[in-house]
Amino acid sequence: MSSSHARLTAAGFTSQIATVARKDLEIEARTGVAAGRMVPFAGILVVLFAIALDPDSGLLPRLAPGLFWIAVLLSALMAITRSFALEREHRAGEGLIGAGLDPAAMFLGKAAAIAVELLTLELLVGSTMVVLYEVSRPGAVIVAACLLLASAGIACAGTLYGALTIAGDGRDSLLAVLLLPALVPLMVAATRAFEIAVDVGTGTATTWVGLLGVFAAIYASLGSLTFASLIEET
């Protein structure tokens, strides 16, 4: 990391994170590439789950929390791939680092943009499932905390594994192989918390929400520390 990065103040660092996140979100708002893939993909998954599990079997409301997170995790792969494609086009990422952007700020900014995209998708998929699967209305506080922390966790782990795989040579096929096993703790915690929120699970949701927070914090720290080494000279 150069000395200009070392001199960066907390306000400057936060401003860099916001700039990167805003850049990615503005590109997405104008082009709609990720949304154009993620939304139809998640939508067809919701329909496929219902067909595979028979909507009359009564299983869908009970399995909805797990199916919801499977749909989100698989769709997230597209958001992550798109996020790194933006930096590969015309070597934009190298340009940003060359212009003095702190790699840790770049990591957190990209993760924040992915998290916002995921949150939007989750609200769409969640409300569709509540209607189509006849899921009882969940507790708002648990669901809000769970969506926020899980989106942050998926985005941070996804950006880190994206840097390990896609940033190198664009091999996004490896991303799923690496990221999905790493997301097992998040999948367990988010699904259990949702089960409690819709009254099909037992236990206390705060344990699982806490685990989601720990997961997001671990990957945010790991990514901030290693992102510079991963994107350097790739």
Added chain:
Amino acid sequence: MNTSGIVRIVRIVRIALSVVVVVSMSALVLLGLVVAPPDRFQGDAQRLMYLHVPAAWVAYLAFATTSLMSALYLWHRTRRRRWDRLAAASAELGVLFTVLTLALGSLWGRPVWGVWWTWDARLITTTVLLFLYVGYLAIRRIPASEEVRARRNAIAALVAFVDVPVVHFSVVWWRTLHQQATVVTPELDPQIEGAMAAALLVGVLAFTALFFRLLWARYELAVHVDRLDADVVADAVRRRRATATDSVLQEVSA
């Protein structure tokens, strides 16, 4: 000490390690199949534990070794190519022994539990661990310059290592908070003593020695492969230069 002295010592240590592997494996066969009695409840199936437990121990030892080697590579003061090679060799062995652990556990589970597989916390954690390190080995195959690749590999290994306890605790909490294990109950845990304990201990020793001997062999193979690759490149460059020189000479003479 001169180079020939070091080479001689290395050769002696390698032979000694091979002897330890053969002797301890033979002792394990004798203790596990002949001396140790069959388990009171599990019968002869329990003898699989003399392989299953040591295999699991070596799998964790291998992944810990990969993490240590990766940390040594990442720290600029200890950065050497050998740590990256050792990390790779150890991860390959870790994957091999994890598959062995799961396969042996499954073979034992069928007669004792009545099922090939159960969603027990340890089984899920071990399976996720397997996938994490299979992914690590896949990352190693992404082409890049030697230094970039080694640095990326080291980071990937450390990220996987950090993820393991999180996976373990999440799955343990899930299986304990959600529902109690139905097949793996404390009553099934055998009280090991005497010849059975000796067989298990020798098994752990034998598998540990085997791990280090295989690690050594795999490391040497990696060194040879790298040398061969370097020779192939040097040869190609030499031939290209010779061709270029020939064509220049032909142009001059013409």
